[in-house]
Amino acid sequence: MERRTELELTRELLGLAQSKRAWLDESVSGNPVSHYISDERFAAEQEHLFRALPHPVVHSSELPEPGSFLRRTVAGLPLLFTRDKNGVAHAWLNVCRHRGTRLVDDHSGCKHRFSCPYHAWTWNSQGELIGVPHEAQGFPDMDRSKMGLKRVGCREAYGWLWVQANTEDAPGIDEALAGLAPDFDWFGASDLTLQHSTERLGRANWKILVEGGIEAYHFRVAHRKTIAPYFFDNLSTYRSFGTHLRSVLAKKSLAELGQQPEESWRLREHSQVLYTLFPMNMLLVQSDHVAWIQLEPLSANETRIRVNTLVPADRIETPEDLTHWQKNHDITVTTLDEDFDIGESIQSGLASGANESLTFGRFEGALACFNQSIEQVLSSQSAKT
Template sequence: MDRTTELSLIREIIGLSEQNSPYLDDQIAHSPISRYASPERFEREQALIFRRKPVVAAQSSELEGPNSFLARSFLGLPLLLTRDAEGAVHAFLNVCRHRGAKLEHSESGCKRVFTCPYHAWSFSNSGDLRSVPHEATGFPDLPRPERGLRRLPCAEAQGFIWIIANPDAADMPDIDTWLCGLEQDFRWMDLSGHRIAEIETVEIKANWKVLIEGGLEAYHFRIAHKDTIAPYFPDNLLTYRQFGPHIRAVLPRRSMPDLRQSKPENWDIRRDANLLYLVTPNVQMLAQQDHVMLFHFEPLAVDLTRIRMATMVPRSSPDTAEMRQHWAKNQKITVTALMEDFVLGEDIQSGFASRGNPSHLFGRFEGALNRFNLTVEEMLAT
């Protein structure tokens, strides 16, 4: 974010506060509940969005150092992420190319070579088939280059490891281009210079879009978060912009409207607001004063979503006991507030079966939810 944008966003919030109004879309919108409750629709989202578009598979520091690896199920795929000796990142299916045994069972570690537990075929961490016991007798003329690990398109950019979750996909697009301008904000925050200090995983019985929607408006703060974060935020004050399929929202703290009394050269948006980024389809980030919260969504079923919630902190921040305590406390506060949203998400999902509500309504100050859904519709139509 350049300084001109930062100042204009702060001025916009001050102006909205003076008018006692959030940013308003032109009209209310309807969102049919089939978007959130239809298994057929979920399958189409998997095929046309999650298996087709760049998705964040991991934060870069989860794959720390040469020859590190991560093995995890992700979007229904057994995924093996590796960093080779030169530091380049690769994504493979964690499936042996002999007869399909799971190649690596540890969730993470450090290895140059992966050896299959079934018949000991081995593969380098850049995917090449390295050795085959009794190859000369059993597999004469084995075309080794064709039997390397199945590769997924993969790139490391802006502090994340991105994949296309489909081994038949063409190459990965340029991630900065995919971010449609948000990459400037990510560079401004130095996301590549962040590491994960705290992380936890939850599974929530709700559709992934219900949960993402919960982070895109401030209408609910005063009520749903009355015992946690509500006192820190003005009621229902937010502005947002789209960046291609992605969204940035500004969630001012109570202190931001008071900036009208101070000189703009002293303004600092991260001191007086949280910035919410939606990187469609599977990441939300909340940039706070000295760190960035990461919410990583993995739809498991139409009504079940795995969410990894992490506190990302600058690598320059000292890794002392005091700071670890500070980040742990921060993680706890944010997760407590988020769980208030997720419990509401489960309530919403459980109501779909009653069919009492054919569609949801997005008010004019909930326009970001509508924009997000329109983006999803566009992706399903292409």
């Protein structure tokens, strides 16, 4: 984010806070309940959103050195991530090319040879088949070069491994970020390391969980026991970057800036800046660290949620630092659990027939914007097929 933008956003929030006004869109809107419970809808999202768009899936610090590997399910596909001897990161289908066994069972580790637990066909960290027991007798004409691990589109950029699962080609990340790349520099994305991670199953549609993060209308009520006292009631703004969103949620301390020179203004210290990386990743930029909320949609009604705390890599040295990050992670998890519990509560009543659609007020415009982007992507893709 350019300094000019940081000042503009700060001025905007300050003006709204001083005049006690909310940031309003043109009109009230809504979204059909069926979009959150339909299996057909979920299948279309899987195909056209989760597999067809690049997403940050693994943080670079989770593959810290040559030989590091980990496995993860992405859009229903079992993936193996490796970092080869040259430090280059790759994504593969974690499936043996002989008779299909899961190649790697360990969740993470460090090695350059991956031997199948069934008959010991072996691949290296560049996906090349390097060992086949009794090959000459059993597979006399096999061309090893055609039996490499199946590659999945992956590129390392801004501190993440981004995956586009429906292609072998590495996705273009700057293009996909639609103008957000300077913001990654602004919050120091490349210098972060993953310090804590907590996983839970959310019994809610993934969109409900995204929507819970992009308005401040609920803060005073739903977060009254945690963060509400630090924030203005119902004060947030947002901007679109292609299909992505940048929302800014103002803290009460922002009011002090009115008496201070603009040169001293630091938006991060007086707000939470939330990036919704379309469609299902969120980066919550706080004053000295970043929370990465990673959603893995499992079905129309279930989502695996990982809450990760990313911290500056040069601030994990002292015991005080470690205590500080643990405390911050715990606060983040406790607060987000309040949102996720409400998400589950919403999901449990969706099929009841009480609502045909969910209603978004004028200060919940980011939710409308998010759902319009989904509509546009799905309708443009289904028009092609």
